[in-house]
Each structure stands twice: as C-alpha cells, then as structure tokens.
Amino acid sequence: xxxxxxxxxxxxxxxxxxxxxxxxxxxxxxxxxxxxxxxxxxxxxxxxxxxxxxxxxxxxxxxxxxxxxxxxxxxxxxxxxxxxxxxxxxxxxxxxxxxxxxxxxxxxxxxxxxxxxxxxxxxxxxxxxxxxxxxxxxxxxxxxxxxxxxxxxxxxxxxxxxxxxxxxxxxxxxxxxxxxxxxxxxxxxxxxxxxxxxxxxxxxxxxxxxxxxxxxxxxxxxxxxxxxxxxxxxxxxxxxxxxxxxxxxxxxxxxxxxxxxxxxxxxxxxxxxxxxxxxxxxxxxxxxxxxxxxxxxxxxxxxxxxxxxxxxxxxxxxxxxxxxxxxxxx
Numbered sequence: 001x002x003x004x005x006x007x008x009x010x011x012x013x014x015x016x017x018x019x020x021x022x023x024x025x026x027x028x029x030x031x032x033x034x035x036x037x038x039x040x041x042x043x044x045x046x047x048x049x050x051x052x053x054x055x056x057x058x059x060x061x062x063x064x065x066x067x068x069x070x071x072x073x074x075x076x077x078x079x080x081x082x083x084x085x086x087x088x089x090x091x092x093x094x095x096x097x098x099x100x101x102x103x104x105x106x107x108x109x110x111x112x113x114x115x116x117x118x119x120x121x122x123x124x125x126x127x128x129x130x131x132x133x134x135x136x137x138x139x140x141x142x143x144x145x146x147x148x149x150x151x152x153x154x155x156x157x158x159x160x161x162x163x164x165x166x167x168x169x170x171x172x173x174x175x176x177x178x179x180x181x182x183x184x185x186x187x188x189x190x191x192x193x194x195x196x197x198x199x200x201x202x203x204x205x206x207x208x209x210x211x212x213x214x215x216x217x218x219x220x221x222x223x224x225x226x227x228x229x230x231x232x233x234x235x236x237x238x239x240x241x242x243x244x245x246x247x248x249x250x251x252x253x254x255x256x257x258x259x260x261x262x263x264x265x266x267x268x269x270x271x272x273x274x275x276x277x278x279x280x281x282x283x284x285x286x287x288x289x290x291x292x293x294x295x296x297x298x299x300x301x302x303x304x305x306x307x308x309x310x311x312x313x314x315x316x317x318x319x320x321x322x323x324x325x326x327x328x329x330x
Contacts, residue, residue: 018288034059042116089140099147206282215281
C-alpha cells in the first residue's frame, strides 16, 4: 500500500540537487511541457509572473485568471502561450464563472498553481462574513480546485500546487474561532492559519485524488525581494517579526537571506514539473526539494499541525460547510 504524508511521514528531502539559490529556469531545464495546460492564479505579478514565463517557455499553455485584466495584459505582454481571464478569489461567483468557462473549452488541466495570496492586511470580511486572508489564501483555492476537478481528472496526470509559506509557523488552524469573531484580530495569526489550511488541503487532496492520477503539493517559496505581498505592511509588523531593527532598518542577515524573484518561483516550478515527484504527493516543499518536518518551531521546515490527519479531515468537512461546496473527489 502506498504511503501517505499524514503526520509528515514522507517529509524527507529527495536529494534533488537544488537549493535556495536555484532558479525556476534551472529546475525545469530539460523538461518539455508541450501540450500541457496550466492555470496560474496571481500569474501576472511577482513569483507568479515568473512561474508563468517559465512554464510557457517550457511549452505549456498558461491561463492566468486575474482580478485586474488591464494590469495582467500589460505585465504579460510578449509572453507566448498565455491566455487571460477575469477572476477574483475574494468573489466566489467569479471563481465559478472562470471554472465554467474553462470546463466549457473541453480541455484537460495538467497543472493548477494556486499562487495568488495576500498578507499583512487589516481585518476585512467578504460578503459571507469570512476573514479576507482565509478567503483569498485558502477558501478560494478550495473552491477553484473543486470546480475544476473534472478537468484535473481528465488530464490523467495532473498536479495541484499550493504556494503556501513558512508563515504557517505563525499559527495552527483555529477551528473554534476561524473568522476572528470572538478574539482580537491579529493579521499574522490570520495569515498563519490560512497557510496552515493550504498545507492541510494539499495533504488531504493528494490522499483523496491520487486514485485519479492527481497529486497535490504545498510549498514555501522563500522570503523574496521585489514582490507586491508587502504592499499593505506596517513597519511595526516587520519589527515584530524580527526583519527590521528598532530604527526601521532591515537587518543584514535578513537582507542576505532574501531570494530573487526567479529563485522565489523555483520551488513552485519544481513541484509542478519535477519527475522526482511522480510517485509522491501531499508533501510540503522548500528550496527545490521536500522539506524536513519541523518539531521545534525552527525557521524552516513544516510544522506537524499542518500535516496532521485529524486536522486535515476536519478542515475538509468545515470548508464544505462554510462554502456550501461538496467536493467528494469521485
């Protein structure tokens, strides 16, 4: 019987030969994606844009759903094999509309890269009353995968890649007060639980979907210079996280550890395309390989609560209840 990654049973590096300095172009070298269809959320900016460029250069047709189509057209201009469609992960109706249009095209879906995300935002709620980081970073991706499931099955060899974060170390998933109804809002706690949820989703999806030749992964891209993720950040949060000193200057050791955008997209592309992952899924990756299980809250690896069997099953049921979307994976 094939092993699964409950409790981090498969969290052991494979010796891929890649590391934190590897770029997306390096990890995909020699891999041909001609004839493959990919969807990359947030694929018009930051590491999502780099992911789009590299997958397209390898021969894939890449569809980029975007909240701002004008911005997407400008950023994606000149890149071959790219299509753009409207979608906003904060608006459930737009997810359904996007998925319906894609399914109507009759194409299989080989790669679904859930790259879009937000961080460092003040308390905001969607029309259902759900907290915004949970909506954008997790509930939206659950809905998108569920709606696109027929096309993923049809590919007969699809991968779902959730761009998570080391930020899942900030918080486990809070089943008792998921939307900060009864506790003070803390933006990093909200971000942490949304990324923990993304890890748990990839874990449980892989176990349920592998019978249909669909595998799922989550990953930490690294701390990256030059993205839009910090556009809403308060400098006090950077101090709180230890990134800045009391004078508001970035600490030298933090600066030295920042990745470039091509380096930041590398683990996403590795999860999407590496043949080393053909027979393993549900794992959390970083620096172009499977990460270690982190038992002592270090600065790398994956926390046990983000790969816990009970948490994964409980979250799946709760998500179906919250969204009203039954996703039986059949």
